Amino acid sequence: MARIGVTGAGGRMGRNLVTAVAAADGAELAAAVEHPDSEVIGTDAGTLAGEGALGVPIGHDIEAAAAKCDVLIDFTRPEATLAYLTACQRAGCGLVIGTTGFDEAGKRAIAATAESVGVVFAPNMSAGVNLSLKLLELAARALGDTVDVEVIEAHHRHKVDAPSGTALRMGEVVAEATGRDLSEHAIYGRHGHTGERDRHTIGFETIRAGDIVGEHTVLFAGDGERLEITHKASSRQTFASGAVRAATWLAGQKPGLYDMEDVLGLRGAGG
Numbered sequence: 001m002a003r004i005g006v007t008g009a010g011g012r013m014g015r016n017l018v019t020a021v022a023a024a025d026g027a028e029l030a031a032a033v034e035h036p037d038s039e040v041i042g043t044d045a046g047t048l049a050g051e052g053a054l055g056v057p058i059g060h061d062i063e064a065a066a067a068k069c070d071v072l073i074d075f076t077r078p079e080a081t082l083a084y085l086t087a088c089q090r091a092g093c094g095l096v097i098g099t100t101g102f103d104e105a106g107k108r109a110i111a112a113t114a115e116s117v118g119v120v121f122a123p124n125m126s127a128g129v130n131l132s133l134k135l136l137e138l139a140a141r142a143l144g145d146t147v148d149v150e151v152i153e154a155h156h157r158h159k160v161d162a163p164s165g166t167a168l169r170m171g172e173v174v175a176e177a178t179g180r181d182l183s184e185h186a187i188y189g190r191h192g193h194t195g196e197r198d199r200h201t202i203g204f205e206t207i208r209a210g211d212i213v214g215e216h217t218v219l220f221a222g223d224g225e226r227l228e229i230t231h232k233a234s235s236r237q238t239f240a241s242g243a244v245r246a247a248t249w250l251a252g253q254k255p256g257l258y259d260m261e262d263v264l265g266l267r268g269a270g271g
């Protein structure tokens with residue numbers, strides 16, 4: 001039985017994760033964590049998630065939580081995730097990171113932590129999105145520079161980072177498959193007199209509205225036809241159950257940096 005801890009247990013994803021751990025075979029909720037100023041400290045994590053009491057009060061001691069768990073699942077904010085890395089290393093506790101919005105230094109700190117403990121780091125834990133990354137790779141290889149590529153994403157009004165981590169990963173996959181460097185070819189939104197489109201750019205458009213769970217479309221537009229690859233999430237449980245699957249998988253792995261391709265067995269598929 002994998003002992004799982006959930007950080008950000010009072011958040012939108014945190015509550016869904018508590019539900020998903022409670023429902024999973026082979027996993028038990030061993031700890032729930034929030035920041036010290038959170039109003040949910042002391043509340044039972046299961047009660048807050050609408051599952052009924054699970055006997056796991058939400059605490060703020062990350063060291064104590066990591067010591068009780070095989071794997072922590074973290075969907076919070078980059079500054080919180082980075083502050084939790086040392087506790088995981090000290091306790092030898094694995095980490096599944098769904099949080100998005102890291103800068104390059106943050107990503108390097110995560111990679112360094114993965115030298116001593118197992119880390120699954122992925123901007124989207126849904127099986128459908130991770131399969132779509134393989135489809136994007138295939139489409140980008142086949143169509144190459146004959147098409148214009150645009151990544152369009154839509155999320156709820158509470159989301160704080162843009163473009164989404166998933167949209168950026170989709171852009172990276174297309175860039176890698178076509179031999180481009182995303183940092184040189186990305187265009188984030190357009191306004192005013194932009195001039196004609198450069199075929200080598202990869203455009204990103206962001207929508208924030210209402211309660212949209214998460215929608216991503218990659219558009220490959222040529223002359224006379226266009227291909228669109230779209231994923232729409234209608235429930236956060238799809239991300240939560242993917243993260244719990246990642247956590248139970250990680251409990252049996254050696255230290256290293258993994259992503260959902262590893263968890264889902266998609267590494268090398270379709271290439």
Ligand SMILES: NC(=O)C1=CN([C@@H]2O[C@H](COP(=O)(O)OP(=O)(O)OC[C@H]3O[C@@H](n4cnc5c(N)ncnc54)[C@H](OP(=O)(O)O)[C@@H]3O)[C@@H](O)[C@H]2O)C=CC1
Pocket residue numbers: 007008009010011012013014034035038039075076077079080097098099100101122123124125126165239
């Ligand atoms: N990989 C994936 O599949 C998915 C990734 N995400 C990502 O997960 C993250 C969380 O999303 P969501 O659940 O919607 O966000 P929420 O704001 O609902 O939850 C974030 C949680 O983290 C807590 N938190 C915020 N700042 C800190 C801090 N400095 N230290 C400790 N805890 C903190 C919040 O507490 P408080 O509310 O009190 O501030 C809250 O409980 C985002 O980065 C999002 O992009 C989301 C869905 C799927």
Ligand SMILES: O=C(O)C1=N[C@H](C(=O)O)C[C@H](O)C1
Pocket residue numbers: 100123124155159163164165166167213214215
């Ligand atoms: O903040 C969200 O809600 C989501 N964030 C992730 C991202 O930034 O890619 C994944 C998902 O689409 C939901």
